[in-house]
Amino acid sequence: MSLVSNDGLSLTDAARRVGVTPATLRRWLRDGLIPQHDGNGWTTAALGQARVVARMRERGHSLQSIRKASEEGRLAYAYADELFPETDHQYTLGEAARESGLEPALIERIISAIGFPARAEAVSEDDLQLLRYASAALDAGFPLVAMLQVVRVYGQAIAQISDAEVRLFHLYVHEPLMRSGSSGLEVAEQMEDLSKILLPLASPVIDHIHQRYLQHFIEQDIVGHMESDLDGAAADLGRIRVAIAFADLTGYTRLTEEEGELEALDALERFVEAVEATLPDSARVVKLIGDEVMIVGSDPSALIDWAVGFQRLQSERPLPRIGIHYGEALYRDGDYYGRDVNIASRITDRSAGGEVLVTRPVVDHAGPHLEFDRIGEIKLKGFSEPTEMFLARGKEGDD
Template sequence: MDIAVGPPGIDPGWRSGAATGERRIVTVDEAAAITAENADDIRAWQSLALLNEGEELSREDLERIRLIGFVARRGIAPAELARICEEQGDMLASFTRWGITPGREVAMSREQAAARIGVDPELFDTFWFAAGLRDQALVYEEDLGIMQAANAALAFGLPVEAMVQIVRVLAASLDRVSETMTRVFHLYVHERFRAEVRSGADLMAATQGVADPMTDLVEPAVVYFHRKAWERANREDLLLHLMEETTPPSETIGELVRTVLFVD
């Protein structure tokens, strides 16, 4: 089934103009295709004041749709979410801002994405699942870049099983990094504000006042620590090269043989 909004890689669903204040918009049906949510559900969420009204939705609305669908699948009904937002302020606003990234304006199936970058669909799925994206129903432009990079590594001569291991470790490690950052911030900052008997919009404003400027520090920190880890790993790899005269190749490709000495 063709679920892309227009041909893959084309952005015909987005429009801009004076009437929209130069904010690009999509229709409800296009938003449903891009987010893999039901159009009737989206209209129901509009009636709950969780989204802008009318048939035209903004990029912010798209991300709100993703968030509403996510929390609904995790057990918080849209009506309950609407009640919380009415009583405590717009709980989705900051998460919407943090979730908006370039490259999510056009959606396509995995089969379309594989054809787009010239990869066998089965191989594309192998990378997709290794990257921990099994629960993401659609492929976006931002996803194509990393899939193309993985495919390029294969063209350079890296075996598929090696690429899969690298992708799996990258995804799992950065999942832990991101979860640690968000949980620690929540426990040490947000909960401290809650302990000061703040609530509702005041609580969210206080939390966002600390969180918003800190988001700009995340990617530089990840790049810095990866660079340091890369340096250490390459030094260890140098030792492997220097010991090749005394360590014959393993009979099994991809296997690293080590001797462990226990001293009592």
């Protein structure tokens, strides 16, 4: 018999949702692994705790170690099930295709591009609404190749945001609560109360930041297109003419060994913050690769001005080194690829701390207030043809 309490699910229904047998749930209750269960049915919090226990068991943890972790508050994330309630109704792939107007194969491509687990046999109501939005975008004339890249960027960016939210919450909320001497149940309740306040704030904050950046990059795109038209240098479809810079800290590995990881990380964070705070409006940091920063900009003149000025301000070791090239890059999924990107990376490897090395196309776009010492034609790793390289600096007496 499967009776449902007014306060929650029956034992049978709870076991089905967790993916274990009712007998297993009874044993977990008897062993004290589900302290959220008060005997009046399976609430969302109790169900969430059972799911955590199930995952821990799948990973090979013993019931004794799970009980100890629960008592210490280390499994206090069971409240998340109350923040993200499940929808009972699930759609098959065929039903989702009929509802959204998209082909089943395209639905699978969209779900894969976002980064969601491939569960074509089970599409939730929220997933279906997302597919309807995608269908509306395609109906409006947005190219499929562009839409798939956009949703992939959304997925990667929001996955990084979500990962940071959970890890920072764990480091600065969960860990201090556990060390305060609170019981596991008290830790879970405090985390739940705080999360219910914070979670609704995330979407409006993200939306506001998105709107601000969208406005900024639309303006930059308009200016970039106008300048490309004036130069007569329009790139092929899918490619963009950009100035590409790489900057890193010389001797960062040695600093890590000599001063320790925390000291080296502090130096890296100061370096990255200084780069982001001083870049011209036409440039932005694309990504971090270890201690290296990749920068792209639409204006090579502004980027070389920034690089020379940035190096003048540096006195703290390890000193940065910067390499800049101007050319065409293949734009894909929010990142930049291709031969010219590789050239920029390779010339950075050739530079020393405090230096700015550039190529001929950058020199041709630079202002008269800079000087360039020709180094020569250097054969870079991976390239058959040599690349003409220059050391950039400000003119003597030019402040």
